[in-house]
Amino acid sequence: MVKNNFNIIGVMSGTSLDGVDIIYASFKYSNHWEYTIIESETIAYSSDWLAVLSSLVSQSKTELRAIDESYTKLLAHLILQFIEKxxxxxxxxxxxxxxxxxxxxxxxxxxxxxxxxxxxEILQLDVVCDFRVQDVELGGQGAPLVPIGDALLFPDFDFCLNLGGFTNVSTEIKGERIAFDVCPMNIVLNHYTKQIGFDYDDGGKLASTGLVHADLLHELNALPFYKADYPKSLGLEWVVAHVFPLIDSKNLDVHDVLRTFVEHIAIQIAKILPVTKSVSLLITGGGAFNSFLIERLKALTTCEITIPNQLVIEYKEALIFGLLGILKLRGEINCLKCVTGASKDHSTGVIYLHSKSI
Ligand SMILES: Nc1ncnc2c1ncn2[C@@H]1O[C@H](COP(=O)(O)OP(=O)(O)OP(=O)(O)O)[C@@H](O)[C@H]1O
Ligand SMILES: CC(=O)N[C@H]1[C@@H]2OC[C@@H](O2)[C@@H](O)[C@@H]1O[C@H](C)C(=O)O
Incomplete structure (x- = not known):
C-alpha cells in the first residue's frame, strides 16, 4: 500500500546565497496534499563558503568535484545540527x-x-536529492521544478510568483501548468547593495530614493530573453554576461541602479499578468519583503496580491522539494514536461538509502 503520511526534512539553498533553508514538515495525502511546517531555520553561510559559492560558475569540473564533497559534508553537518537542536x-x-x-x-x-x-551515510537517513539532472537529460530546462508543488499545495491561486535570486512564475493555462523564470531579481539587487555596504535592500528603501534611468530601463527591457517563449530559465551565467555589463556601462549611482532595476522587475512581472481581469497572485521568496517592489507591482497591475505568512514566504521552496522527494519515494510524477520542456513527465530525483535501511 502507498504511504500517505510523511515526516520529512526539506533542504534548499537558493541563488541569493542567503543560507541553507531547512524545514521539518509533515505531509498528508487524502485526495489532496496537506502540509504543516513544524520547524524551520535558515543557516547563513560563513564568509569562506560565500566566497566559494560565489565562484562556482567559473570552476573547472575537477575543482567542482572537490567542492561538492566538502559542501555535501557541510549540508550533512547543518542537517544533523538542525535535527539535534x-x-x-x-x-x-x-x-x-x-x-x-x-x-x-x-x-x-x-x-x-x-x-x-x-x-x-553521514546522516544515517534515507535521502532524495539531485532533482534537476534527469530533467536536463530528458531535454528539459531542469528548472523551474517548484510549479508542480504550486499546483498541489497552493491550488487556490491563479499565479504563484517567487521573488528569489530570480523571479519565476507558475500558472495554469487550459488545465496545463506552465512556468518560467521571469527575470533576475535579488541576485542583481544584492550585487549592487553590497557595493555600498548592505547585504540586501531592506524593504526596497535604498531603491526608493533613486531615480529611474530611462535608457538603462529601456535596454534591460529589450534583452532578447524577454521576447523568448516559455519554457525558459535563467542562470547566473546569463546575468554575468548580459545584465552586469549593461548596468555597469552606465556608471550610475547605486541607488539609481536599484531604482531602475526594481522598475524593470515590476514591468517584467506586470507583462505576464492579464490586464483585462483581476487574478489572484501568491507572492513568496525573500523579495516579498521588498515593500517598494510590491508597491510598484500594485501600481502596474490589477491583480489581487496575497503575501502569506513568513514561514510560507521563506520556506515554500524547501517545502516543495520535500514534496518532490515524497512523490519520488511514491514513484509518482514530480516533474512536468509542460513546465520544463522535457520529452515526458517523469519522477525525478535520486534516492540514497542509508546503510541501515538497505
Ligand atoms: N526585508 C527584506 N527586504 C528586501 N529584500 C529582502 C528582505 N529580506 C530578504 N530579502 C531578499 O530576499 C533574498 C532571499 O530570498 P530567497 O531566500 O527567496 O532567495 P533564494 O531562495 O536564494 O532564491 P531562489 O528562489 O532564486 O533560489 C535576500 O538575499 C534579499 O535579497
Ligand atoms: C537551475 C536552478 O537552480 N534554478 C533555480 C533558480 O532560482 C530560481 C529560479 O532560478 C528557478 O528556476 C530555480 O529554482 C526554483 C526553486 C525551481 O526550480 O523551481
Whole structure:
C-alpha cells in the first residue's frame, strides 16, 4: 500500500546565497496534499563558503568535484545540527536540492553540489536529492521544478510568483501548468547593495530614493530573453554576461541602479499578468519583503496580491522539494514536461538509502 503520511526534512539553498533553508514538515495525502511546517531555520553561510559559492560558475569540473564533497559534508553537518537542536525524532527522508553550481541546460548540463551519496551515510537517513539532472537529460530546462508543488499545495491561486535570486512564475493555462523564470531579481539587487555596504535592500528603501534611468530601463527591457517563449530559465551565467555589463556601462549611482532595476522587475512581472481581469497572485521568496517592489507591482497591475505568512514566504521552496522527494519515494510524477520542456513527465530525483535501511 502507498504511504500517505510523511515526516520529512526539506533542504534548499537558493541563488541569493542567503543560507541553507531547512524545514521539518509533515505531509498528508487524502485526495489532496496537506502540509504543516513544524520547524524551520535558515543557516547563513560563513564568509569562506560565500566566497566559494560565489565562484562556482567559473570552476573547472575537477575543482567542482572537490567542492561538492566538502559542501555535501557541510549540508550533512547543518542537517544533523538542525535535527539535534529541534529534537526531531521521526524522519522518513531528507529531501534536498543542494546548491546549483552550474546550469547550462541548452547544452545538456546542470550541476547541483551537495548531492553525493555520503549525505545518506553521514546522516544515517534515507535521502532524495539531485532533482534537476534527469530533467536536463530528458531535454528539459531542469528548472523551474517548484510549479508542480504550486499546483498541489497552493491550488487556490491563479499565479504563484517567487521573488528569489530570480523571479519565476507558475500558472495554469487550459488545465496545463506552465512556468518560467521571469527575470533576475535579488541576485542583481544584492550585487549592487553590497557595493555600498548592505547585504540586501531592506524593504526596497535604498531603491526608493533613486531615480529611474530611462535608457538603462529601456535596454534591460529589450534583452532578447524577454521576447523568448516559455519554457525558459535563467542562470547566473546569463546575468554575468548580459545584465552586469549593461548596468555597469552606465556608471550610475547605486541607488539609481536599484531604482531602475526594481522598475524593470515590476514591468517584467506586470507583462505576464492579464490586464483585462483581476487574478489572484501568491507572492513568496525573500523579495516579498521588498515593500517598494510590491508597491510598484500594485501600481502596474490589477491583480489581487496575497503575501502569506513568513514561514510560507521563506520556506515554500524547501517545502516543495520535500514534496518532490515524497512523490519520488511514491514513484509518482514530480516533474512536468509542460513546465520544463522535457520529452515526458517523469519522477525525478535520486534516492540514497542509508546503510541501515538497505
Ligand atoms: N526585508 C527584506 N527586504 C528586501 N529584500 C529582502 C528582505 N529580506 C530578504 N530579502 C531578499 O530576499 C533574498 C532571499 O530570498 P530567497 O531566500 O527567496 O532567495 P533564494 O531562495 O536564494 O532564491 P531562489 O528562489 O532564486 O533560489 C535576500 O538575499 C534579499 O535579497
Ligand atoms: C537551475 C536552478 O537552480 N534554478 C533555480 C533558480 O532560482 C530560481 C529560479 O532560478 C528557478 O528556476 C530555480 O529554482 C526554483 C526553486 C525551481 O526550480 O523551481
Amino acid at each position: 529541534y529534537n526531531i525524532k521521526y524522519i522518513d527522508a531528507v529531501c534536498s536540492h543542494g546548491h546549483t553550481a552550474q546550469h547550462d541546460p541548452d547544452h545538456g548540463y546542470t550541476y547541483q553540489i551537495g548531492n553525493l551519496p555520503i549525505l545518506a
